[in-house]
Amino acid sequence: DAKTTQPNSMESNEEEPVHLPCNHSTISGTDYIHWYRQLPSQGPEYVIHGLTSNVNNRMASLAIAEDRKSSTLILHRATLRDAAVYYCILLSGSARQLTFGSGTQLTVLP
Amino acid sequence: DTAVSQTPKYLVTQMGNDKSIKCEQNLGHDTMYWYKQDSKKFLKIMFSYNNKELIINETVPNRFSPKSPDKAHLNLHINSLELGDSAVYFCASSRGVEGWAYEQYFGPGTRLTVT
Numbered sequence: 001d002a003k004t005t006q007p008n009s010m011e012s013n014e015e016e017p018v019h020l021p022c023n024h025s026t027i028s029g030t031d032y033i034h035w036y037r038q039l040p041s042q043g044p045e046y047v048i049h050g051l052t053s054n055v056n057n058r059m060a061s062l063a064i065a066e067d068r069k070s071s072t073l074i075l076h077r078a079t080l081r082d083a084a085v086y087y088c089i090l091l092s093g094s095a096r097q098l099t100f101g102s103g104t105q106l107t108v109l110p
Numbered sequence: 111d112t113a114v115s116q117t118p119k120y121l122v123t124q125m126g127n128d129k130s131i132k133c134e135q136n137l138g139h140d141t142m143y144w145y146k147q148d149s150k151k152f153l154k155i156m157f158s159y160n161n162k163e164l165i166i167n168e169t170v171p172n173r174f175s176p177k178s179p180d181k182a183h184l185n186l187h188i189n190s191l192e193l194g195d196s197a198v199y200f201c202a203s204s205r206g207v208e209g210w211a212y213e214q215y216f217g218p219g220t221r222l223t224v225t
Contacts, residue, residue, distance in 0.1 A: 032210055032211055034213075034214075036214075036216075038153075041219075042218065042219075043114075043200050043202075043216030043217055043218050043219050044153065044200070044202075044214075044216045045216070046213040046214060046215065049212075049213060051211075085151070087153070091210035091211075092210050100152065100153035100154070101152075102150075102151070102152065103151075
């Protein structure tokens with residue numbers, strides 16, 4: 001019942017930018033787009049979130065399509081510590097059946 | 111200073127038992143959550159709770175019940191444990207009663223094994 005679609009895996013070279021895509025074609029007007037990442041044996045870690053406008057923080061940037069049906073998480077310079085599973089999820093007050101999707105396993109090559 | 115903590119980290123128990131997992135957050139957040147991550151790594155929300163409203167994922171069996179003694183704590187009680195309950199359970203919190211508008215902070219997880 002996940003409402004987002006992400007590639008299963010991606011690779012990046014260290015110190016290069018990474019663009020992680022997410023499709024959410026059934027997004028509603030009240031859904032916030034959240035990104036989290038999870039390292040093995042750890043709890044998910046917040047990365048970034050937004051509603052309509054592009055967002056930047058110290059970890060990443062979030063580019064949201066004009067129709068909001070897709071978004072892209074941008075890591076400007078990948079490091080080995082960025083290797084994790086990245087989850088794109090939609091959150092709103094009606095999130096009564098929220099499931100994170102399978103996420104994208106990001107591998108960062110030295 | 112741990113922001114969201116859970117105890118125990120590991121819990122091994124037999125079918126039919128009743129167990130609890132505790133969660134505490136020291137962030138002053140208004141909304142807390144419980145998630146279940148199964149063996150395929152899918153992470154599913156079970157409950158979200160603030161001082162006004164408990165939102166229950168309708169797929170969660172009523173053997174699971176959250177209990178909040180105060181704003182900083184949201185414990186998870188599980189009755190009549192079944193093999194399928196084996197998973198990692200994560201507690202999380204966020205500020206605001208509209209928790210979905212804010213970032214969530216997760217605990218380290220509790221690995222529950224039912225034998």
